[in-house]
Amino acid sequence: MDPSNKLTWIHSFLYLALISISVHLLHTLLISPKLGVNHQNARIKKLSPAPLQFRADGTFKILQVADMHLGNGELTRCRDVLDSEFPHCSDSNTTRFLEKMIQLENPDFVAFTGDNIFGSSATDAAESLFQAFGPVIKSGIPWAAVLGNHDQESTMTREELMAFISLMDFSLSQTFPTVEEDTSNPDGRKKQVPKIDGFGNYNLRVVGPPGSGFANSSVLNFYFLDSGDRAVVDGVRTYDWIKESQLNWLRRVSEKNRVTNPYPTEIPSLAFFHIPIPEIKEGPIYNMVGTYREYVACSLVKSGVLETLVSMGDVKAVFIGHDHTNDFCGALKGVWFCYGGGFGYHGYGVAGWHRRSRVVLAELEKGKNSWGGVRRIKTWKRLDDEFMSKIDEQVLWEK
Template identity: 25%
Template sequence: MKREHLLWLLTTNAGAAPLLQWGQGSNFHFAGLRFGMDGNFKISVFEDLHFGEPADVGGPIADLRTIGVMNTILDVEPPNLVVLNGDLITCENVATANVSDYIDQIVEPLKSRNIPWASTYGNHDMSKTCSTRVMAEREQAVGGKLAWTKMMVDGEYNEVGTSNYYVPIYASSGGGNPRLAMLLWFFDSKGGRAYQQTDPDGEDVPVADYVDQKVVDWFNLEKRAIAQQHPNQPIPSLAFVHIPIHATWTFQHGPNMNSATEPGINEDNIGHQGISCDALGKNCYWNKKDTPFMKSLAATEDLMAVFSGHDHGDDWCMKWASISGNEPPNGNSIHLCFGRHTGYGGYSDWTRGARQIVVHEDSLRGGEREVETWIRLEDGKISGHVVLNETYGMDRYPPVEKTTSAPISGEGKGQAV
């Protein structure tokens, strides 16, 4: 047995995920993770956990049930990485002093299994009492090498947010100096309320709900720098952002949405980036502020899929090709996916679950850009198993059964959106 394989087995048997420290990559000197010895990289995505709901709507019981969902799914679907894709906490209900305790609860199922994780932050993670930068610091403090959540874009908090960064994924072979095989991009779509700020009337200050231009500029610069290091070798990638882009709403309300070709629950009207409303919170419209981000995504060579949450009752995927009434109209055939509500905090009675993503290293080496994905439900069943490839959107799949979770006994339900 090769020494490389022996060391790998020793770490994986101990529950550790193979990782590389800064400077170990053969031609890309950044810390990262790597494909497993089985040639796969698997991600479990937990969406909208919504810890910290008030007690009068069952918050403490909801948090315990959410931990139960996470434990069940992690036992059935052990991943190489967990993505906490926004709205970890319903922060408008949480005192500043309690934020760290909620982060500790959320990551404990991951720490106990030695599973790395990476977070994006959502609109409910930003409030007058919660700073996502404090949350990221807590993740690092309690997670150490398991916590990959970072802030790579400097800027004013209300503009750029926090969770803008990437994680390199290296090849399974190559010993201590493997080649860069894939990138995972993470973006902060913000929203919510400004930290410790009020307006002259004493009201909370809203934060814009889209990926900022400064973040887009950083994304474009990083892509160019990576491309210069890998000439004639585009690096496949996946992206994660809590609030979906407007293209998903256009597709949902267009003529091509089909439960046979885009299987999944479709029970929520999509709330996308770049929404403006009048002073009463009515008469809302798309302000097109996410257009630069959409254009940059569409121009990203070998970006295979973008995964979002936010809308608790949606878990389908679409191929972003030509969409009229959207900017840009051509999404370069990127796949856009939702993952249904994982947490028991927040609204919904749909059965909880988490999106599973598997990328096969052999397919990337062969030039195929294929992602296998499904929803693992809390009852152990699989929903909406699809393959995101060139023919997705034409391939036909069995219908997805709509199921519901039992309500929290005697406590009602949270209302966060």
């Protein structure tokens, strides 16, 4: 062999060996630990020990948390607070408010109705989500969430956000339903659900108290819907809206709940989404309780949400967010629409106007020897003031 060729072959061999060793080290030290499973640290999502269920006293309490707008924890400053409050105010105030609400009201379920994190201020969406939902996870209370129009502005898409939220401890959230019971088949087989717009459309059921005749049957129903973020209509920027595919799914679930109900009593439902519908802005709104303080920011598109809810008949109240300084409940065509009120300190508000949260209480009908269906649904709000003041208590629906 020519000595020069032999030298070239040796150089090539050494070069390939160096490349192989480098790739092996890169995979071993950097890539493999991220992709592999550390069985010592691996953990399974924590689940609630029982389904959503009324208490033995015939009550079920929901805490609505609207517009937390979590950023980066203590590094994130508050907006629209008094000058005396600003120097020591951060996301931690939002966290403490949630902790106080959980301790004071002891809810059976927490519903987060969007803008859980403020994406433009959150450098790491996952970390901000852990901070946002941390107090309820620590409490072990089951919870669920939908997205607002700001959640996806950080490091995750809307689909990634909902997938991540669905995997968090004690979360009952779902990205979207994939199968549902086929009521046309007597054997109760499942069938594929047609593709639905958005991420975060799902149905949750609450069963009766332990030991009652309703202990294994739904007596209260929750619909969660993704109202989207932003859109452009005929060249005009606007907010997104709930699409026809979502409304079709909603009608199917409502009808299935009706035909499979084994009891003569009606199963009332509550709905949760973020962006208000245009009909709230147009009115007229009846029996308003609370503050109508700001312009209703909604889509230009009337997609038929109100007509669908009215025709379904089971939805008694809808709980929304988005407009932080609106905290009223008002009726449209017999359906209540209730704002949660701005919860988070990094979201906009009004200086001196306390952040707030809404509580919803469902009560069962008490028979002589057993419980009946839901008798009444009422609501009130709590202010994050010195006394955690309770205001605007009202009945939304009564049998």
